[in-house]
Amino acid sequence: MKPFVSKSNLIPMYHQIANHIREHIVEGVLQPETQIPTEEEIVRDYGVSRMTARQAVTQLVQEGLVYRIHGKGAFVARKKLERSLNRLNGFHQDMVGLGLSTSSKVIGFKRRKPDQKEQHVLGLNRSHYVFEVRRIRYVNDRPMGVQSFVVAVHLVPELEKQDLENGSFYAYLQSIGRALVRAEQRMEAVLSPDSAKLLGVSESLPFFYFERISYDKDDQPIELLHSYFRGDQYSYGIQLGE
Amino acid sequence: MKPFVSKSNLIPMYHQIANHIREHIVEGVLQPETQIPTEEEIVRDYGVSRMTARQAVTQLVQEGLVYRIHGKGAFVARKKLERSLNRLNGFHQDMVGLGLSTSSKVIGFKRRKPDQKEQHVLGLNRSHYVFEVRRIRYVNDRPMGVQSFVVAVHLVPELEKQDLENGSFYAYLQSIGRALVRAEQRMEAVLSPDSAKLLGVSESLPFFYFERISYDKDDQPIELLHSYFRGDQYSYGIQLGE
Numbered sequence: 394m395k396p397f398v399s400k401s402n403l404i405p406m407y408h409q410i411a412n413h414i415r416e417h418i419v420e421g422v423l424q425p426e427t428q429i430p431t432e433e434e435i436v437r438d439y440g441v442s443r444m445t446a447r448q449a450v451t452q453l454v455q456e457g458l459v460y461r462i463h464g465k466g467a468f469v470a471r472k473k474l475e476r477s478l479n480r481l482n483g484f485h486q487d488m489v490g491l492g493l494s495t496s497s498k499v500i501g502f503k504r505r506k507p508d509q510k511e512q513h514v515l516g517l518n519r520s521h522y523v524f525e526v527r528r529i530r531y532v533n534d535r536p537m538g539v540q541s542f543v544v545a546v547h548l549v550p551e552l553e554k555q556d557l558e559n560g561s562f563y564a565y566l567q568s569i570g571r572a573l574v575r576a577e578q579r580m581e582a583v584l585s586p587d588s589a590k591l592l593g594v595s596e597s598l599p600f601f602y603f604e605r606i607s608y609d610k611d612d613q614p615i616e617l618l619h620s621y622f623r624g625d626q627y628s629y630g631i632q633l634g635e
Numbered sequence: 636m637k638p639f640v641s642k643s644n645l646i647p648m649y650h651q652i653a654n655h656i657r658e659h660i661v662e663g664v665l666q667p668e669t670q671i672p673t674e675e676e677i678v679r680d681y682g683v684s685r686m687t688a689r690q691a692v693t694q695l696v697q698e699g700l701v702y703r704i705h706g707k708g709a710f711v712a713r714k715k716l717e718r719s720l721n722r723l724n725g726f727h728q729d730m731v732g733l734g735l736s737t738s739s740k741v742i743g744f745k746r747r748k749p750d751q752k753e754q755h756v757l758g759l760n761r762s763h764y765v766f767e768v769r770r771i772r773y774v775n776d777r778p779m780g781v782q783s784f785v786v787a788v789h790l791v792p793e794l795e796k797q798d799l800e801n802g803s804f805y806a807y808l809q810s811i812g813r814a815l816v817r818a819e820q821r822m823e824a825v826l827s828p829d830s831a832k833l834l835g836v837s838e839s840l841p842f843f844y845f846e847r848i849s850y851d852k853d854d855q856p857i858e859l860l861h862s863y864f865r866g867d868q869y870s871y872g873i874q875l876g877e
Contacts, residue, residue: 404832412829419825419844420861421752473823478720481876510663575876581715582824582841582866587654599824599841599866602661605875619662624824624841631873633847634723634817 406441407448414449418458418469425472429459457625474532478631481576481607484530484540484620485561493532500591501527502554504546511543514606515614522546526557529591536592538600538622544615562616571615576607580629588621599624648683649690656691660700660711667714671701699867716774720873723818723849726772726782726862727803735774742833743769744796746788753785756848757856764788768799771833778834780842780864786857804858813857818849822871830863841866 414430417423430438435446450467453459459467476487488495507515507523517523527541542562544552548571556565563573581602589596603620656672659665672680677688692709695701701709718729730737749757749765759765769783784804786794790813798807805815823844831838845862 408828420846422750475821478822478873478875508664573876575874578873578875579717580720580822580871580873581869582843584839584841586650597826597839599826601824604662627823629822631720631820631822632817633720633820634815 406439407445407452410435410439410441410446410449411452414453415458418453423469425469427469428465429453429467429469431466473626473628474537475628475630478578478629481573483561483563484538486563488532496531496534497528497558498531499526499528499554499557501525501541502557507543507545511617514617515543515545517545524549524552526562528557532626535626536594537626538620539588539591540618540620542616542618544617548613548615566609566615571609573607573615574610576605578603578605582624583621585621592623594623594625601627601629648681649687649694652677652681652683652688652691653694656695657700660695665711667711669711670707671695671709671711673708715868715870716779717870717872720820720871723815725803725805726780728805730774738773738776739770739800740773741768741770741796741799743767743783744799749785749787753859756859757785757787759787766791766794768804770799774868777868778836779868780862781830781833782860782862784858784860786859790855790857808851808857813851815849815857816852818847820845820847824866825863827863834865836865836867843869843871 414423423429429450432443432446432450435441435449436443439446450459450461454461454467458470460470461467474488474491474493476482482490485495503525504522505525506519507517507521511523512518512521515523523543523545525541525543527539529536530538530540549566549569552565556562566572583600583602584596585600585602586596588600589598600621601624603618603622605616605618605620606614607616607618609615656665665671671692674685674688674692677683677691678685681688692701692703696703696709700712702712703709716730716733716735718724724732727737745767746764747767748761749759749763753765754760754763757765765785765787767783767785769781771778772780772782791808791811794807798804808814825842825844826838827842827844828838830842831840842863843866845860845864847858847860847862848856849858849860851857
């Protein structure tokens with residue numbers, strides 16, 4: 394008798410069980426901070442061995458969806474931090490809005506000539522200079538993303554590294570009369586081994602990648618921003634239509 | 636003399652070169668369908684061996700950013716398909732707007748009781764029934780995403796599988812006087828081994844995950860939609876502010 398599936402198509406039992414529980418978490422049937430089925434319950438409900446039940450839970454722990462409390466069981470991890478795409482906010486503003494504290498580590502700050510794309514996007518030429526600033530952004534001391542932005546030196550001639558260590562660059566722009574009023578943004582879902590390395594997370598972790606061009610009230614392009622934010626920490630909400 | 640970096644911090648040369656070229660692609664300095672530096676040029680410009688140059692290009696090919704043409708060299712892959720987050724469009728409408736043809740394969744179509752979350756979101760109770768529809772979505776015959784939606788049976792009592800094989804569910808809703816006018820949407824960047832398997836792509840490929848709740852003109856919630864779209868194929872654009 395021929396087997397009706399080839400061996401290469403078989404999905405291990407622990408993987409199927411993890412998929413099933415993950416679906417319940419992702420779709421909100423299992424809410425954050427609630428207990429997922431215990432190993433005993435998985436053994437009973439799915440008819441598998443204790444070892445297989447443990448493997449299923451371990452997979453979800455490794456994905457960051459679930460955490461274990463010794464002697465108590467496994468619980469659904471806190472929801473991702475939700476940011477809104479209906480507002481033109483910086484990272485700092487959004488996190489403060491969620492009641493969280495932020496900090497930044499400047500890992501690059503240089504003055505240089507703009508490249509071709511930067512000239513085009515920011516309306517500059519080879520006679521101009523730009524600041525390129527690269528920061529790791531933290532929430533309650535956890536590294537959440539890597540951002541780098543480019544801004545023309547003549548627009549922010551006094552910009553210093555210490556303006557960027559603690560505060561918001563958007564607030565800084567506002568303070569010098571260059572408040573941002575609109576932006577064009579493109580989002581991608583990517584792997585970013587470089588960002589993962591900087592943040593100390595697995596290279597297989599998906600990131601949101603954003604490219605944002607921001608304008609002031611005179612429609613002058615001010616900032617070209619590239620951001621990588623951890624896919625396991627953030628979700629983005631938006632109201633469509635109307 | 637102590638080495639000034641520890642060995643575990645060393646980044647292989649091919650990896651650094653790939654990072655450098657990737658940056659040029661992601662940031663648009665190297666445009667789609669243009670040739671990236673040849674192996675000879677990499678050998679010359681970076682002072683590395685031919686083998687290292689080849690490894691760098693191979694890494695970019697594996698990431699899908701670059702494709703090789705035998706005897707000609709390596710070229711930047713076509714840009715991701717850009718969808719707009721400023722419009723309430725379905726997949727079919729967006730792709731047709733880009734001049735592409737779409738098709739769907741219905742891989743699940745059932746009538747069942749709504750779960751707790753579906754009851755809450757769609758304003759139903761245990762006496763109602765829902766259709767649950769799961770489709771693989773194709774563009775020019777390439778599998779691009781997996782979508783499943785739930786809709787109350789009493790709102791679309793005549794819905795049949797063949798309505799969903801070719802056309803747009805949003806157009807169907809319009810045709811029966813239930814056009815969607817607004818939606819709440821949440822986006823995540825995730826790994827989705829199940830979707831990857833259904834689409835025949837690597838399990839390490841990042842996906843956009845969307846959850847969308849759509850409403851008609853009477854603010855009646857109509858559809859709860861879960862979508863997984865390939866991160867290597869799509870980007871999402873949005874205008875913020877103003």
